[in-house]
Amino acid sequence: MYQQETAFSGPDTWRETMEQKLMGHTGAACEDAVVDMSPDKSVLILLKHCRDMKQQETRLRLITLFLLLGCTALFIFTLCANSRQHGNSGFSGQGNPAEHSLAYSKQECSPTETAQNEFQSVRNDLRSVFENNVDDKTYMKWQSVIGENYSEKDRAVVIPVTGFYFVYVRFALRCHDDDEGFKTFSVQLHRLPFGYNDNVSLADSRDSIKCPSERYRTVFVGQLFELEEEDQVKVSLREGYKLIASSSFGIFRV
Incomplete structure (x- = not known):
């Protein structure tokens, strides 16, 4: 009687029974999942x-x-290959390696040697040459000690390269036994520009010596000038040639 009553009960009773079964299975599955996902795992x-x-x-x-x-490694290999290639190409031309090395050293040293040669070529030091029966107002005659730019014909130093030059002239004066009173000495530095006929005065010096009480005196003239190529620099004596005991004249590029 109980089974029949349950089987033939109403639709509402059957639905409630199915919901309870489903809820029971779902709860059991959730509890299993929670148990499986423990904190240690x-x-x-x-x-x-x-x-x-x-x-x-x-x-x-x-x-x-x-x-x-x-x-x-690739970068180092590339550098080594390039250096080896350049090294081989340096000796690949005509001639032996020694000739190439010599030519390279000459090429490297040529600017310095040129500058030194130019400096030496414009350095001049001269000593005076005394002449008999010479009146005042004359150009001094010199003998070259250092340098090769002195022109004996013009009695002047010829400038080979345009630039700044220090020009100097020094005189040692003395009184003679028969000299009395003040004796005057006068000298000038002249420049003759290339292509011109007139001399230009660069410097002028005047001095005097009292004879016979003052036996010796030194006169020095020195100054920096800008000179051009082929200019001539010379010493013009204006007065007191017989008072000169010794003298020197020099010019060098700075």
């Missing part, structure tokens, strides 16, 4: 994930290191 999963990421990062670092080493 979550920590293990997290640790495994971190370990995998660290291994991947280590692999990436190793790959990057290998790439850098490869690029460095």
Whole structure:
């Protein structure tokens, strides 16, 4: 009687029975899932994930290191190949390596040697040459001690290169036994520009010596001038030629 009553009960009773069964199965499944996902298992999963990421990062670092080493080796190999190629090309021309080396050294040293030669070529030091029966107002005659730019015909130093030059002239004066009173001495530095016929005065000096009480006196004239190529520089004596005991004349490029 009970089974028949349950089987043939109304639709509402059957639906309630099915809902209770479904709810019972769902609750049991959720409880199983919660039990399966325990805290220890979550920590293990997290640790495994971190370990995998660290291994991947280590692999990436190793790959990057290998790439850098490869690029460095390639760069060094390229440099060595280029240097070897240039070294071989330096001796690939005609002549032996010693000739090439000598030519290269000459080429490298030529500017310095040229500058030194120019400096030496414009350095002049001269000593006076005394002449008999010479009146005042004359150009001094010199003998070259250093340098080759002195023109005996013009009695002048010829400037080979345009530039700044220091020009000087020094006189040692003395009184003779028969000299009395003040004796005057006068000298000028003259420049004759290239292509001109008139001399230009560069410097002028005047002095006097009292004879016989003052036996010796020194007169010096020196100054820096800008001179051009082929200019002539000479010493013009105006007065007091017989008072000269010795003299020197010099010019050099600065």
